[in-house]
Amino acid sequence: xxxxxxxxxxxxxxxxxxxxxxxxxxxxxxxxxxxxxxxxxxxxxxxxxxxxxxxxxxxxxxxxxxxxxxxxxxxxxxxxxxxxxxxxxxxxxxxxxxxxxxxxxxxxxxxxxxxxxxxxxxxxxxxxxxxxxxxxxxxxxxxxxxxxxxxxxxxxxxxxxxxxxxxxxxxxxxxxxxxxxxxxxxxxxxxxxxxxxxxxxxxxxxxxxxxxxxxxxxxxxxxxxxxxxxxxxxxxxxxxxxxxxxxxxxxxxxxxxxxxxxxxxxxxxxxxxxxxxxxxxxxxxxxxxxxxxxxxxxxxxxxxxxxxxxxxxxxxxxxxxxxxxxxxxxxxxxxxxxxxxxxxxxxxxxxxxxx
Amino acid sequence: xxxxxxxxxxxxxxxxxxxxxxxxxxxxxxxxxxxxxxxxxxxxxxxxxxxxxxxxxxxxxxxxxxxxxxxxxxxxxxxxxxxxxxxxxxxxxxxxxxxxxxxxxxxxxxxxxxxxxxxxxxxxxxxxxxxxxxxxxxxxxxxxxxxxxxxxxxxxxxxxxxxxxxxxxxxxxxxxxxxxxxxxxxxxxxxxxxxxxxxxxxxxxxxxxxxxxxxxxxxxxxxxxxxxxxxxxxxxxxxxxxxxxxxxxxxxxxxxx
Numbered sequence: 001x002x003x004x005x006x007x008x009x010x011x012x013x014x015x016x017x018x019x020x021x022x023x024x025x026x027x028x029x030x031x032x033x034x035x036x037x038x039x040x041x042x043x044x045x046x047x048x049x050x051x052x053x054x055x056x057x058x059x060x061x062x063x064x065x066x067x068x069x070x071x072x073x074x075x076x077x078x079x080x081x082x083x084x085x086x087x088x089x090x091x092x093x094x095x096x097x098x099x100x101x102x103x104x105x106x107x108x109x110x111x112x113x114x115x116x117x118x119x120x121x122x123x124x125x126x127x128x129x130x131x132x133x134x135x136x137x138x139x140x141x142x143x144x145x146x147x148x149x150x151x152x153x154x155x156x157x158x159x160x161x162x163x164x165x166x167x168x169x170x171x172x173x174x175x176x177x178x179x180x181x182x183x184x185x186x187x188x189x190x191x192x193x194x195x196x197x198x199x200x201x202x203x204x205x206x207x208x209x210x211x212x213x214x215x216x217x218x219x220x221x222x223x224x225x226x227x228x229x230x231x232x233x234x235x236x237x238x239x240x241x242x243x244x245x246x247x248x249x250x251x252x253x254x255x256x257x258x259x260x261x262x263x264x265x266x267x268x269x270x271x272x273x274x275x276x277x278x279x280x281x282x283x284x285x286x287x288x289x290x291x292x293x294x295x296x297x298x299x300x301x302x303x304x305x306x307x308x309x310x311x312x313x314x315x316x317x318x319x320x321x322x323x324x325x326x327x328x329x330x331x332x333x334x335x336x337x338x339x340x341x342x343x344x345x346x347x348x349x350x351x352x353x354x355x
Numbered sequence: 356x357x358x359x360x361x362x363x364x365x366x367x368x369x370x371x372x373x374x375x376x377x378x379x380x381x382x383x384x385x386x387x388x389x390x391x392x393x394x395x396x397x398x399x400x401x402x403x404x405x406x407x408x409x410x411x412x413x414x415x416x417x418x419x420x421x422x423x424x425x426x427x428x429x430x431x432x433x434x435x436x437x438x439x440x441x442x443x444x445x446x447x448x449x450x451x452x453x454x455x456x457x458x459x460x461x462x463x464x465x466x467x468x469x470x471x472x473x474x475x476x477x478x479x480x481x482x483x484x485x486x487x488x489x490x491x492x493x494x495x496x497x498x499x500x501x502x503x504x505x506x507x508x509x510x511x512x513x514x515x516x517x518x519x520x521x522x523x524x525x526x527x528x529x530x531x532x533x534x535x536x537x538x539x540x541x542x543x544x545x546x547x548x549x550x551x552x553x554x555x556x557x558x559x560x561x562x563x564x565x566x567x568x569x570x571x572x573x574x575x576x577x578x579x580x581x582x583x584x585x586x587x588x589x590x591x592x593x594x595x596x597x598x599x600x601x602x603x604x605x606x607x608x609x610x611x612x
Contacts, residue, residue, distance in 0.1 A: 209474040216473035216480055217466050217487070220452075224460045227449035234409060234443075235527055236435035236464035245470055 045294060046208065053200045057193055066192035068308050070264060073199040074257045075300040079284045080203075080210050080293065081253025086282070087291030088214065089246045090226040091141070094278045095152030098159035099251040101273030102129045103258025108176045108268050109169055118182050122259040126252050133251030137244040148247070156278050163270035175269030182263045195264045202260060203297075206253060210293055222246055226291075276318075280307070283321070287328050289335025298337050362387040362531055362562050363408065368417030370403055370586075377403045378586040380417070385531070385564060385579075390557050392565040392573045394597075395583035396606060401566045402444055404583070405533050408564070409441050410434045421531070436464055440529030442520045444536045444566075450509030454519050457508055458494050461526025462487040490526065498522045498552060514545040521552065525561075532556060533564045538572055550576050574598065582606065 060066060078100055085091050106125030110116035116124070140151040164173045171177070181190040182198065189198045213219050224232040225239050232239050262268050280303065288299020306324065310317035332339030363385040370378040378400045385391045393401050407414050408421075410429045419426040421437060429437070449457050466483045473480055495501045498518050503511065508519055517537060524532060534553070538546045550572055557563050567573050573580060574594040582590040582597060584606040590597055597603055 212476035212480075213470065213473045216476065217463060217468055217483065218470055218473040220456060220460050221463055223452060223456075224449050227451060228447040230411075230431075231443065231447035231449070231523075232460070233431040234435055234441050234447075235461050235523065236432050237460070238430070238432045249470060249474075 042211065046204075046211075049204060049207070049297075053197075053204065057196065063192055066196055068305065070192065070195055070199050071308075072301050072304045073196075073203045074261050074264075075281065075284060075304050076203050076297050077206050077257035077260075078254045078281050079288065079296040079300045080207055081250040081257075082281055083285045083288070083290065083293070083296045084210060084213070084222070084246055084253075085250040086285050087289075088219070088222040088226060089243050091243060091247065092146060092149050092282065093152040093247065093250065094149055094275070094282065095136075095154075095156035095159075096251070096254050096281050097273045097275065097277035098152075098156040099129050099133065099254035100258040100261070100277065100281075101159060101163060101268075101270075102132065103255030104262040104268045104273070105163065105170060105176070105258075106255070107259040107262045108179045111180055112176060112178055113169065118180065118263065122256065122263075125259050126255045129255035130248045130252045133248045134244060137247040141243040141247065142240050152278075153275075156275055160270055160274050163273060170270075173270060175267055177267050179262050179266045179268065181266065182260075189263070199260055199264065202256065206256075207293060207297070214293070218242070223291075280321075283325050287325065287336055289338035292335060292338050295335045295337035299335065302336070360387050361385065362422060363564075364420040365404075365408075366418050366420070368407060368414040368419060370400075370407060370412070371415045376586055378407070378414075381583070381586070381588055382417075383581050383588065383591060385562060387562050388557070388560055389578035390553065390563045390565060390576055392567065392577035392580045393583060394567065394570075394573055394580060398585075399583040400586040401583055402535055403586075405441065405535050405564070405566060408434075408533060409439060435527055435529075438528070438530035439533065440524035440527050440531070441533040442517070442524055442535055442537060444539070446513075446516050446520050448508045448516050448520050448523070451507065453505050453507055454500055454511070454522075455491055455495065455504040457519050457523050458491045458500075458526045459487055461494075461523040462490050464527045465490070494522050494526050497525070497555075514541050514549075517541065517549070518552070521556075525556065529561060531562045531564065533566075535566050536568065537565070538567060538569050546572060 056069065060069070078096060082093065082096055085093055103122075103125045106128055107118070107121050110121035110124060111118055136151050136155055137148065140147040163170050166172075181188050181195075183189065187194075189195050214222075221232065221237045221242055224235070224237060225242060229239050258273075261272075284299035284303045285296065286299070287303060288297070289295030303321075303324075307317060307321060310320050313320065328336060334342065361384045365381060365383050367380045367382050368378060369376070369380055381400075381404065383391075393404060395401055406412060408419060408426070410426055410431050410433070413428065421434075421439060424437070426434060426437075449460065452460070466487060468477075468480045468483055492501070492504075495504050498521065500515070500518060500522055503515060508516060511519070521532075521534070521537065537553070538549050541549060546569060553563060553565065554576055565573070565577065574597075577594055580590075580592065580594060580597045581588055582600070582603050589602045589606060590600045592600070
């Protein structure tokens with residue numbers, strides 16, 4: 001009986017599997033080359049990013065473009081953090097507007113109402129947001145499945161309402177005014193250009209930190225959890241713990257970005273932190289490419305730009321936004337950066353094979 | 356109470372899934388440094404036994420001792436940290452990671468840098484990475500995977516993926532390794548290679564529990580065999596004893612009418 005079983009397996013292997021396997025091997029090699037190139041180019045990319053950040057002010061003069069660039073920077077920080085959660089740990093949060101908002105309001109309220117120094121206020125905001133994220137993440141991530149989505153969705157809406165209703169602290173729907181600009185020593189970041197340098201140096205270092213994390217033990221564990229949670233567990237990885245921690249980290253990224261926003265714009269109101277913002281950042285992650293650090297930068301850049309350009313269309317710009325997301329999901333499901341890269345790589349390989 | 360040379364003691368465990376009694380009062384002891392096989396017809400509860408040992412779910416009753424320590428209420432990752440490695444019947448490799456990265460994930464148990472240190476990439480992380488790389492290279496070499504180290508696992512043939520899974524489990528430095536059908540779906544040559552690999556693993560001092568359908572493999576390399584049928588143990592002994600046991604023959608071929 002057992003011999004017969006072994007025999008039948010040989011047959012099926014000979015006739016069915018080999019062509020598929022060969023195809024898969026080619027695909028695997030493609031992906032590998034792709035990833036090796038990405039890795040080698042990584043340091044180069046960080047160099048280029050630094051150069052671009054330094055050089056941009058030489059070419060851009062309009063105040064408006066600086067505002068757009070700064071908003072792109074702030075969004076990038078949120079998106080990089082969110083990508084750690086979505087792209088690597090495979091969890092989705094629809095409450096990042098709330099974490100972003102918590103950062104803003106902690107910085108705003110502590111400095112305006114209580115006269116806190118600014119940098120400590122930012123730190124307090126970051127830690128408090130992390131603590132809140134822990135409280136939400138701990139129960140919902142212990143369960144398998146996408147309970148985090150529902151928990152963060154509800155949480156985001158509640159926080160947004162509280163921002164409007166707790167008037168004595170937050171200034172209600174009229175917002176909180178007179179938030180001082182950040183200072184380092186005697187240098188105040190009080191105009192768009194100075195804030196450009198401030199925000200983009202934060203972007204640079206946050207991206208560097210994210211890269212470090214991903215190329216380490218923790219990053220591998222997160223990717224393992226995304227690959228197979230059971231297997232990750234069997235290798236001694238405390239998967240529940242890791243998922244909560246990466247969620248907390250992701251919330252902290254958003255919080256810092258929110259603090260920077262508050263000190264930059266000097267005025268905050270609940271409408272900046274509504275559910276729509278949460279959706280926007282998730283879209284940026286997906287459009288840029290889940291699990292791609294540079295995709296996050298790109299996704300934040302292109303979608304912030306598009307939504308600025310569509311301001312003429314007023315409320316209809318949400319529709320255009322939706323269509324754009326659909327198109328990306330249908331034609332470039334891996335996100336724009338990864339998708340286009342793979343496309344060119346395939347053409348190159350095909351040519352090489354034909355030759 | 357426990358004899359020191361038993362690495363794993365299973366005392367009368369049962370497991371019910373709702374009304375289904377998957378395992379009924381199963382007991383066996385596994386001696387250190389041997390290959391212990393669990394066989395039985397489909398649905399006999401072999402995989403359930405492995406899942407119970409790795410605490411994927413708790414037994415309904417009974418207890419499991421690993422090196423004299425109770426496994427009750429331990430999480431699967433804690434069991435792994437104690438030194439029990441495993442592979443899966445339907446392979447669970449990380450398809451989108453390279454062979455090397457898969458094994459590096461296995462080295463998780465021997466490193467301890469957390470989020471903060473990894474974000475900063477402190478010198479201690481550097482050192483740890485270096486150790487992990489050396490360890491990984493050694494494991495890859497041990498299983499002849501070094502030539503495929505940088506390939507993505509998802510594109511490799513089934514047999515190689517199975518070896519990657521074993522390599523990954525070895526990287527956690529287990530004292531006990533549970534292999535759930537390591538040769539299912541492999542051809543004859545691959546099966547022979549796998550038998551060699553399993554013997555090689557045993558020779559490094561790791562105790563192996565093998566769940567398999569391939570009788571040639573089982574009879575060839577096992578030191579001791581337990582036979583399950585409908586969640587109950589029907590026989591235990593050496594290969595020769597099992598082959599001549601009428602109960603086992605009945606379970607596999609059916610009773611003569």
